[in-house]
Amino acid sequence: VPISWEEALDTLADKMMELRKNNEPEKLMYMRGRYSPTSTDLLYGTLPKIFGTPNYYSHSAICAEAEKMGPGYTQGFFGYRDYDLAKTKCLVVWGCDPLSSNRQVPNAIAKFSDILDRGTVIAVDPRMSASVAKANEWLPIKPGEDGALAAGIAHVLLTEGLWSKEFVGSFKDGKNLFKTGATVDETAFAEKQTHGIVKFWNIEFKDRTP
Numbered sequence: 001v002p003i004s005w006e007e008a009l010d011t012l013a014d015k016m017m018e019l020r021k022n023n024e025p026e027k028l029m030y031m032r033g034r035y036s037p038t039s040t041d042l043l044y045g046t047l048p049k050i051f052g053t054p055n056y057y058s059h060s061a062i063c064a065e066a067e068k069m070g071p072g073y074t075q076g077f078f079g080y081r082d083y084d085l086a087k088t089k090c091l092v093v094w095g096c097d098p099l100s101s102n103r104q105v106p107n108a109i110a111k112f113s114d115i116l117d118r119g120t121v122i123a124v125d126p127r128m129s130a131s132v133a134k135a136n137e138w139l140p141i142k143p144g145e146d147g148a149l150a151a152g153i154a155h156v157l158l159t160e161g162l163w164s165k166e167f168v169g170s171f172k173d174g175k176n177l178f179k180t181g182a183t184v185d186e187t188a189f190a191e192k193q194t195h196g197i198v199k200f201w202n203i204e205f206k207d208r209t210p
Contacts, residue, residue: 016028016051020051020052025051025052025053026052026053026054026055027053028048028051028053028055029053029055029056029057030043030044030047030048030053030055030056030057031056031057032044032056032057032058032059033059034059035059044056044058064080064103067080067103068080080103082103082104082107085107085108085111085112085114085115086111086114088111088115088119089115089118089119089120090119090120090121090122091115091119091120091121091122092122092123092124093121093122093123093124093125093131093132093135094123094124094125094146095124095125095146096125096131097125097129097130097131097132098112098131099112099129099130099131099134100129100130100131112131112134116134116136120136120137121134121135121136121137122135122136122137122138122139123135123137123138123139124139124141124146124149125138125139125140125141126140126141126142126143148208151204151205151208152208152209152210154200154205154208155180155205155206155208155209155210156210158178158197158201158205159176159178159179159180161176161178166192167192167193167194168191168192168193168194168197169189169190169191169192169193169194169197170189170190171188171189171190172188172189172190173188177189178201178206180206180207180209181206181207182206183202183206184198184201184202184206185198186198186199186202
């Protein structure tokens with residue numbers, strides 16, 4: 001049933017005041033979309049602080065800032081960037097659809113057919129996306145099982161000695177000690193550009209067979 005703006009504002013105000021009277025301001029959560037002077041400075045920047053809730057989220061949390069975190073925590077570069085699709089020979093599209101939802105959609109569209117001509121596109125996604133429809137291989141995993149697949153891949157890479165020795169490093173005596181279910185002495189591995197790979201193996205990967 002349609003209601004007026006006045007009725008909507010009164011309803012919202014009543015609900016918010018009820019939380020304040022119950023001393024539960026943190027139960028208010030504000031989520032905003034793209035930017036505007038009202039949503040940025042007033043509703044997002046001021047209202048939650050005055051009301052007393054820490055739960056307010058910006059569009060950036062699932063867009064720009066989230067994208068920066070990937071290269072930021074892996075390469076130390078917190079900034080916008082795109083992938084070198086012009087030279088890519090094997091593209092693994094995992095849990096995303098660069099043909100419809102990447103920051104550089106036109107670039108991905110322009111380069112995608114060239115990658116298919118010279119290499120392979122593998123899509124890991126529970127849904128039939130635009131990228132999946134064009135990919136050479138589709139892994140339609142069950143929703144929420146990305147971590148299991150990643151751990152299984154890591155287990156195989158390590159037990160079969162397929163990791164990049166030049167980048168990761170290797171065992172000091174040259175013998176691969178990554179065996180299913182077996183704990184490895186961290187001091188036996190000379191690590192290069194990664195950090196804690198043997199620790200991760202002992203905690204998580206040693207039991208994660210495919």
